Amino acid sequence: MFPRVRMRRLRGLKLVRETRLSCDDLILPLFVDENLDGKKTEKRPINSMPGQFRFSVEGAVKEVAEARSLGVKSVLLFGIPAQAKKDEGGSEAFNSEGVVQRTVRRLKSGSEGEGRGVVVATDLCLCEYTTHGHCGLVEAEAGAERGKGRVLNDATLEVLGEVAVSQAEAGADIVAPSGMMDGMVKAVRERLDDAGFSNTAIMSYSAKYNSALYGPFREAANSGYQFGDRSGYQMDFSNAREALREVELDISEGADIVMVKPALFYLDIISKVRERFDLPLAAYSVSGEYAMISAAAEQGYLNRAEVVLEGLTAMKRAGADLIISYFAKEVAETLSRPRQ
Numbered sequence: 001m002f003p004r005v006r007m008r009r010l011r012g013l014k015l016v017r018e019t020r021l022s023c024d025d026l027i028l029p030l031f032v033d034e035n036l037d038g039k040k041t042e043k044r045p046i047n048s049m050p051g052q053f054r055f056s057v058e059g060a061v062k063e064v065a066e067a068r069s070l071g072v073k074s075v076l077l078f079g080i081p082a083q084a085k086k087d088e089g090g091s092e093a094f095n096s097e098g099v100v101q102r103t104v105r106r107l108k109s110g111s112e113g114e115g116r117g118v119v120v121a122t123d124l125c126l127c128e129y130t131t132h133g134h135c136g137l138v139e140a141e142a143g144a145e146r147g148k149g150r151v152l153n154d155a156t157l158e159v160l161g162e163v164a165v166s167q168a169e170a171g172a173d174i175v176a177p178s179g180m181m182d183g184m185v186k187a188v189r190e191r192l193d194d195a196g197f198s199n200t201a202i203m204s205y206s207a208k209y210n211s212a213l214y215g216p217f218r219e220a221a222n223s224g225y226q227f228g229d230r231s232g233y234q235m236d237f238s239n240a241r242e243a244l245r246e247v248e249l250d251i252s253e254g255a256d257i258v259m260v261k262p263a264l265f266y267l268d269i270i271s272k273v274r275e276r277f278d279l280p281l282a283a284y285s286v287s288g289e290y291a292m293i294s295a296a297a298e299q300g301y302l303n304r305a306e307v308v309l310e311g312l313t314a315m316k317r318a319g320a321d322l323i324i325s326y327f328a329k330e331v332a333e334t335l336s337r338p339r340q
């Protein structure tokens with residue numbers, strides 16, 4: 001008891017700091033845009049995410065090299081196919097010459113200084129590749145009823161398996177199914193194993209909430225949907241126990257890494273998952289989190305570097321092992337500077 005106990009004795013001593021954010025924890029998401037193929041420009045700004053870009057394949061290679069030089073060792077790739085290649089079934093997602101597949105091969109065969117050695121994860125979904133923009137196949141003759149967005153679960157699993165194999169063939173270290181289809185991890189694991197890719201890891205978007213914070217991403221990835229919404233597959237933000245069931249199922253289906261998305265509004269979910277399960281846990285700090293902090297910092301309302309460091313450290317403190325963040329490069333720079 002006070003006065004013998006004085007909490008202030010150790011306050012501020014780095015020696016007793018409980019959580020340390022490290023460059024090793026960071027994964028940088030990148031958008032590779034086939035529409036920039038053959039254009040002079042290697043990157044195009046994303047308006048809703050100032051400071052973020054869509055890259056051509058070569059632009060992405062340069063960006064990965066730069067991130068790596070700052071200490072970021074992992075990236076998560078999203079592909080944006082040429083507009084004309086989108087179809088109802090998202091078949092471009094498993095084209096071996098697709099934009100993601102080409103980028104992975106380029107990264108994996110690149111020289112030192114081009115990002116060789118970087119851990120490459122690939123987003124595994126159909127929404128960037130379908131004309132309707134949903135994460136799976138949609139009932140064909142639903143007509144006007146399609147407004148309700150009936151995404152076919154089991155038929156989608158077949159396609160996801162195909163996409164996973166094509167990404168693994170290209171050299172992806174980790175595939176990351178993000179569509180919240182039931183059974184997706186099992187389907188992907190089976191197809192990968194059958195095709196001889198038993199060492200390709202699966203990072204599952206296990207608890208992905210139907211969040212308004214994804215708004216800027218849809219501009220970034222050109223993946224807004226034409227009808228309905230995603231409440232038929234993404235989780236209701238009111239639910240926490242359901243997230244634990246989702247994670248448990250993904251683990252039983254063979255996930256190597258589980259994920260909670262978004263991050264900052266969902267620290268309680270990260271914490272609950274951490275308490276219950278022992279798998280590596282990723283937190284995806286989403287486009288809306290990036291946009292909010294960027295906008296406030298732009299206005300001078302917040303100190304960008306300080307808020308970013310605090311936010312990402314909070315995700316780790318809550319229990320995340322891996323943090324997927326658009327701030328990865330700049331926080332890596334902050335971490336490399338000596339601080340108090």
Ligand SMILES: [Zn+2]
Nearest residue numbers: 125126127135
């Ligand atoms: Zn999707």
